[in-house]
Amino acid sequence: MKEDNVGGSEVIVEPHRLTTSDEMNNGSTGGSSSSASARAVVVRNATKVYGSGKNRCAVLEGLNMTIKKGDIYGLLGASGCGKTTLLSCLVGRRSLNSGEILVLGNEPGTPESGVPGPRVGYMPQELALFGDFTIKETLQYFGRIYNLRAAFVDSQLEFLTKLLDLPASDRYVKTLSGGQQRRVSFAVALFHEPELLILDEPTVGVDPLLRHSIWNHLIRQSVDHGRTVIVTTHYIEEARQANTIGMMRSGRLLVEESPENLLNSYRLPSLEAVFLKICIRDGVKKRVEQRIGVAADTSTGPVVTCQTAARPQQPSVDHVNMAFDDSISQISVSEVEHPQFPATPTNSSGEPPVNVELISSTISNTTHLSEADMTRSQQPGSVAAAMASASGGRTTGRKSRSHTFRVALPSSHRLGALIRKNFLLTIFVLLYFLPAFQATVFNVTLGHEPTGLKMAIVNEEINPIQGRICNYSTDCSYSMLSCRYLRYIKDNIVQVPYESVPDALEAGKKGHVWGVIHFGRNFTEEFEVRQTEGDAANLENIMRSRISINMDSSNQQIDVYVEKWLLEAYGNFFKDFMKACMFEPEAGYLPVVVHPVYGQKDTPYTEFMAPGLIISIVYFMAVSLTAGVFVSERQQGLLDRSLVAGVQMTEVLIGHLVNQCTVMMGQTALVFMCMLLLFNIPCHGNLVLAIFITLLQGLVGMCFGLLIATLCDNENSALLLSQASFLPFTVISGVCWPIEGMPFYFRSIAYSMPLTYAIESLRSIFSRGWGIERLDVYAGILISIAWIVALLTMCLIIIRVRKYAS
Numbered sequence: 165m166k167e168d169n170v171g172g173s174e175v176i177v178e179p180h181r182l183t184t185s186d187e188m189n190n191g192s193t194g195g196s197s198s199s200a201s202a203r204a205v206v207v208r209n210a211t212k213v214y215g216s217g218k219n220r221c222a223v224l225e226g227l228n229m230t231i232k233k234g235d236i237y238g239l240l241g242a243s244g245c246g247k248t249t250l251l252s253c254l255v256g257r258r259s260l261n262s263g264e265i266l267v268l269g270n271e272p273g274t275p276e277s278g279v280p281g282p283r284v285g286y287m288p289q290e291l292a293l294f295g296d297f298t299i300k301e302t303l304q305y306f307g308r309i310y311n312l313r314a315a316f317v318d319s320q321l322e323f324l325t326k327l328l329d330l331p332a333s334d335r336y337v338k339t340l341s342g343g344q345q346r347r348v349s350f351a352v353a354l355f356h357e358p359e360l361l362i363l364d365e366p367t368v369g370v371d372p373l374l375r376h377s378i379w380n381h382l383i384r385q386s387v388d389h390g391r392t393v394i395v396t397t398h399y400i401e402e403a404r405q406a407n408t409i410g411m412m413r414s415g416r417l418l419v420e421e422s423p424e425n426l427l428n429s430y431r432l433p434s435l436e437a438v439f440l441k442i443c444i445r446d447g448v449k450k451r452v453e454q455r456i457g458v459a460a461d462t463s464t465g466p467v468v469t470c471q472t473a474a475r476p477q478q479p480s481v482d483h484v485n486m487a488f489d490d491s492i493s494q495i496s497v498s499e500v501e502h503p504q505f506p507a508t509p510t511n512s513s514g515e516p517p518v519n520v521e522l523i524s525s526t527i528s529n530t531t532h533l534s535e536a537d538m539t540r541s542q543q544p545g546s547v548a549a550a551m552a553s554a555s556g557g558r559t560t561g562r563k564s565r566s567h568t569f570r571v572a573l574p575s576s577h578r579l580g581a582l583i584r585k586n587f588l589l590t591i592f593v594l595l596y597f598l599p600a601f602q603a604t605v606f607n608v609t610l611g612h613e614p615t616g617l618k619m620a621i622v623n624e625e626i627n628p629i630q631g632r633i634c635n636y637s638t639d640c641s642y643s644m645l646s647c648r649y650l651r652y653i654k655d656n657i658v659q660v661p662y663e664s665v666p667d668a669l670e671a672g673k674k675g676h677v678w679g680v681i682h683f684g685r686n687f688t689e690e691f692e693v694r695q696t697e698g699d700a701a702n703l704e705n706i707m708r709s710r711i712s713i714n715m716d717s718s719n720q721q722i723d724v725y726v727e728k729w730l731l732e733a734y735g736n737f738f739k740d741f742m743k744a745c746m747f748e749p750e751a752g753y754l755p756v757v758v759h760p761v762y763g764q765k766d767t768p769y770t771e772f773m774a775p776g777l778i779i780s781i782v783y784f785m786a787v788s789l790t791a792g793v794f795v796s797e798r799q800q801g802l803l804d805r806s807l808v809a810g811v812q813m814t815e816v817l818i819g820h821l822v823n824q825c826t827v828m829m830g831q832t833a834l835v836f837m838c839m840l841l842l843f844n845i846p847c848h849g850n851l852v853l854a855i856f857i858t859l860l861q862g863l864v865g866m867c868f869g870l871l872i873a874t875l876c877d878n879e880n881s882a883l884l885l886s887q888a889s890f891l892p893f894t895v896i897s898g899v900c901w902p903i904e905g906m907p908f909y910f911r912s913i914a915y916s917m918p919l920t921y922a923i924e925s926l927r928s929i930f931s932r933g934w935g936i937e938r939l940d941v942y943a944g945i946l947i948s949i950a951w952i953v954a955l956l957t958m959c960l961i962i963i964r965v966r967k968y969a970s
């Protein structure tokens with residue numbers, strides 16, 4: 165690596181990187197303020213508060229920190245003291261509430277800083293990798309993000325595999341042991357050879373031998389290549405290998421010194437003992453401050469420290485963590501005194517005596533960033549001056565801006581990496597075929613006429629002595645008309661003869677038959693009298709010439725079908741009879757005729773439902789896929805890690821958009837083929853328009869999925885929300901029942917659903933053959949676009965609000 169100086173700012177040219185013009189323009193490969201060039205990281209008066217209202221707690225409280233370039237800096241502190249929060253502010257993933265940070269000469273998150281970006285290598289505490297990637301794919305993914313040459317990635321993979329004793333590179337991350345996964349995570353932070361390495365507990369779950377080689381590697385990075393390393397660890401003694409140790413407690417840095425100086429000045433044999441002592445002193449100082457009422461500045465409202473708020477009674481795990489912990493700060497100093505170091509006297513109650521001056525002077529001696537130091541730093545040429553110049557002369561103050569959505573053009577290599585990654589994860593053929601499979605299931609199962617419906621037939625016209633044979637003639641004779649009628653009943657109804665009405669009704673009550681068809685003893689004669697007497701027929705005759713039907717109406721669909729078929733059978737029977745008697749057959753029909761304007765008479769239910777089904781399948785696939793992918797990416801931490809690697813949120817969104825659109829197009833094509841070719845659902849209008857509206861709805865679904873992903877923190881709640889929205893959306897949007905069948909007050913809700921207008925639109929194209937000039941069609945398009953804009957806006961607002969809150 166060599167460094168040039170262009171126009172007063174450093175440009176670091178790394179030979180293994182394919183430097184792009186946008187990076188050069190952004191200055192993301194370099195660009196530091198010369199006045200702060202000796203310092204890799206400078207933090208002044210950093211304050212970070214989590215939550216709001218009652219849950220407001222401060223995790224960083226006026227923290228100051230200085231890290232020299234090329235140093236290894238060991239950041240130590242008890243669990244929950246704010247180390248991870250500080251690191252996430254350094255890498256630009258969180259913003260401070262007040263205070264200033266400079267990383268490699270610039271404020272993290274600004275386009276010119278290169279942080280987040282390739283200048284920094286970050287190993288977060290959590291794994292933050294995709295389990296479905298192999299080790300090689302993981303490095304290749306980040307290689308593309310950093311725009312590294314493939315040969316360089318391969319050679320680094322080989323080198324790091326040996327150094328970190330990684331398993332075979334074709335092993336999936338999810339199949340590795342916890343320790344192996346952490347080593348892969350470590351490799352990801354190292355492999356692009358960044359100027360600044362930020363490692364959050366890299367040696368957890370690593371055996372001593374490997375820990376030794378990791379530290380050796382870090383030392384080589386620092387000594388041979390001048391790279392800066394910030395490392396947090398709970399193994400305090402391993403931090404002896406660091407050039408400087410920063411010790412954090414309750415959101416502040418108590419001491420920042422080399423390990424040798426610490427051991428010498430405290431005359432203690434171990435760093436653990438030194439830290440315990442410093443913590444106890446800090447605890448004593450705090451209690452003193454509380455007693456004399458100088459502790460807290462309450463001008464901005466009461467803000468407790470997160471540690472205190474989160475775990476007031478948390479038991480300590482080890483000797484050192486006990487010392488870190490506020491709640492046990494009353495431990496006597498003498499418990500850890502080295503014989504050569506004079507013990508602090510205690511009072512009769514075992515508590516150290518309260519001596520503000522003594523404690524204050526001790527603290528100010530042991531803490532490097534004292535008031536005086538801060539005052540000195542305001543001098544020209546000081547760090548503070550460097551900060552002021554780098555931040556354009558702004559004074560320290562509350563910052564609320566977020567760098568989540570930086571205004572910069574998407575980079576082709578990062579977009580390429582994201583799209584490739586997304587495709588690797590959605591390559592499953594099943595994903596493309598799933599909607600077509602759903603459409604097939606729908607077509608096979610829904611909307612068809614029921615068959616095998618048993619109906620009891622009680623025909624008293626049949627003479628039991630002659631057997632139960634139901635003979636009839638086809639001429640114009642009034643003979644056994646009941647049998648003649650039964651012939652016209654559709655085969656979907658299975659006729660089961662019963663001897664008596666009570667028996668048949670009993671069978672109906674037991675659920676053996678759907679209903680009972682009953683013909684009286686003189687049905688044919690009565691029918692003849694009614695025909696010959698016409699309007700003069702008396703009521704008794706009319707009643708006896710009727711076919712009496714009792715139905716089990718518990719199933720509305722079957723009830724409707726049976727009634728329809730029995731009436732149709734009567735129409736056909738009578739038409740046939742009239743024809744046989746040389747009358748006009750049509751004379752037997754009701755004097756009401758229905759002619760279809762669109763569609764056909766008795767349009768199958770499947771055709772009514774098909775447009776709604778197509779839209780809802782594509783929509784909900786997009787919802788669940790988008791929500792699932794986003795939430796799992798965020799939950800696994802890869803999103804955060806990618807953002808630290810320099811990926812912009814807009815690139816993540818575009819990457820998903822490209823991927824999901826491709827998947828959606830494939831799914832839509834298969835669904836349409838299934839509907840039109842396999843199940844012969846007719847489309848009377850413009851097919852391209854129908855596909856366009858479906859794809860638009862897919863986009864609405866994606867945006868809704870994105871909204872779910874921004875609202876939910878884990879896969880379960882995202883899944884629950886998308887599942888929960890499925891039924892109400894499909895039902896209210898009129899997929900399976902006309903909106904005209906809903907109560908008036910509910911219709912406006914139905915029309916405010918994202919799918920409703922699009923379904924109406926598609927239905928108009930499919931069954932009416934309407935084009936884009938019709939309101940019913942273009943309303944679907946316009947309202948879908950409005951939904952896309954509205955949902956995306958909501959997502960952006962929520963992302964900003966949530967980022968600010970965290």
Ligand SMILES: Nc1ncnc2c1ncn2[C@@H]1O[C@H](COP(=O)(O)OP(=O)(O)OP(=O)(O)O)[C@@H](O)[C@H]1O
Nearest residue numbers: 214223242243244245246247248249470471474970
């Ligand atoms: N998003 C958040 N919202 C609210 N509180 C948070 C959030 N993140 C962290 N905290 C709280 O802030 C405090 C500091 O957390 P942080 O993760 O920075 O500690 P840490 O020093 O890294 O701990 P550890 O060593 O266990 O990783 C903790 O009390 C934690 O509960």
